Amino acid sequence: MQRITGKSRILFILGDPVAHIVGSALLNEHFVARGIDAAVSPLHVAPDDLATTIATLRRLQNVAGFGVTIPHKIRVIELLDEVGARGRQVGAVNFVRRRADGTLFGDNVDxxxxxxxxxxxxxxxxxxxxxxxxxxxxxxxxxxxxxxxxxxxxxxxxxxxxxxxxxxxxxxxxxxxxxxxxxxxxxxxxxxxxxxxxxxxxxxxxxxxxxxxxxxxxxxxxxxxxxxxxxxxxxxxxxxxxxxxxxxxxxxxxxxxxxxxxx
CATH class of the missing domain: 3.40.50.720 (NAD(P)-binding Rossmann-like Domain)
Incomplete structure (x- = not known):
């Protein structure tokens, strides 16, 4: 059973729409099975709101990072501080790590x-x-x-x-x-x-x-x-x-x- 407290690390999956997303549930199951104190939730983010949303996530100190799905995988790159080798090669990012100082590192594991x-x-x-x-x-x-x-x-x-x-x-x-x-x-x-x-x-x-x-x-x-x-x-x-x-x-x-x- 997943127990979310103030010590839990939080992740989001940003998409538009989000009704189809099952990755949050699978990631939560993954964390529970491995005893990782973290929880994931989809966030419905329209393209025009992506930059504002990411600027906010930078400031939320218990946020470990976020996933990115349709239609944000390409545009999100310009909003990050650093992109890994696969993300640069592909030109798209699907997971982002929020570092302790609020900087964002993204890469692609699709x-x-x-x-x-x-x-x-x-x-x-x-x-x-x-x-x-x-x-x-x-x-x-x-x-x-x-x-x-x-x-x-x-x-x-x-x-x-x-x-x-x-x-x-x-x-x-x-x-x-x-x-x-x-x-x-x-x-x-x-x-x-x-x-x-x-x-x-x-x-x-x-x-x-x-x-x-x-x-x-x-x-x-x-x-x-x-x-x-x-x-x-x-x-x-x-x-x-x-x-x-x-x-x-x-x-x-x-x-x-x-x-x-x-x-």
């Missing part, structure tokens, strides 16, 4: 969590062909992590093709051994299809990729936590594809996030 979730599910990445849909904050982190993990071919599809082209070029420059390019959201011929967009959170969302082109041999991986079974995963499962839920990514990044915020 990619580490995603790769860890795939590994736990027994999915081999080295030498594989991967279609990734999405080039936003989470997508950027995952693209670099996939290339670092040794995939042979990474194709990035995005609603804004120019954004996919920019990300593909950045990943190719960092990991020339991985053939990285921008292309259509067509999973035919790929070993793994990854949705890093928010498509699937709402019932009337469009499909992130051409579901009819999923082969039974393709692994379907998701970053969305709520719902756990997105339309993409449901369609993939119906086509006998192996699926990896978004929750697996979050579970795999619990320790990395705890370490980053000093807990």
């Amino acid at each position: 990619g580490l969590g995603f790769i860890g979730g795939l590994a736990k599910a027994g999915v081999e990445l080295r030498g594989k062909r991967v279609l990734q849909v999405g080039a936003g904050g989470a997508g950027r982190a995952i693209a670099f992590a996939l290339a670092e993990a040794g995939v042979a071919h990474l194709q990035i599809a995005n609603r804004s093709h120019a954004r996919a082209v920019d990300l593909a070029a950045a990943v190719a420059a960092a990991y020339p051994g991985c053939r990285t390019e921008a292309g259509p959201a067509d999973p035919a011929g790929f070993d793994i299809a990854v949705n890093t967009t928010s498509l699937g959170m709402k019932p009337d969302d469009a499909d992130p990729l051409d579901l009819a082109r999923l082969a039974p041999s393709c692994v379907a991986a998701e970053v969305i936590m709520t719902p756990e079974m997105t339309p993409f995963l449901a369609a993939a499962s119906a086509r006998s594809c192996r699926i990896v839920r978004g929750k697996e990514m979050l579970l795999a990044q619990m320790q990395a996030a705890s370490d980053l915020v000093g807990l």
Whole structure:
């Protein structure tokens, strides 16, 4: 049972919206299981209020740090004092540590969590062909992590093709051994299809990729936590594809996030 007192370290997860967030509950379970005196709560922060909110968090002395989710992962960088190597490479941050003097250090553990979730599910990445849909904050982190993990071919599809082209070029420059390019959201011929967009959170969302082109041999991986079974995963499962839920990514990044915020 979690007992919150004046000695507890407090974390927040900043997002807009926040109704879909389950990471706070999972982090709280992580802290309880390990006897860490800390508690997490989502904060619904509109984009126009992000700077004011972060300025306030700097001054709250029992705040250990905060997580950052849609749509703040990229913009938050300009509001921090220091950004780690992965966060700089990716251009997005998802966890921030508040130091005792109120300065803020942020980094990105999205990619580490995603790769860890795939590994736990027994999915081999080295030498594989991967279609990734999405080039936003989470997508950027995952693209670099996939290339670092040794995939042979990474194709990035995005609603804004120019954004996919920019990300593909950045990943190719960092990991020339991985053939990285921008292309259509067509999973035919790929070993793994990854949705890093928010498509699937709402019932009337469009499909992130051409579901009819999923082969039974393709692994379907998701970053969305709520719902756990997105339309993409449901369609993939119906086509006998192996699926990896978004929750697996979050579970795999619990320790990395705890370490980053000093807990």
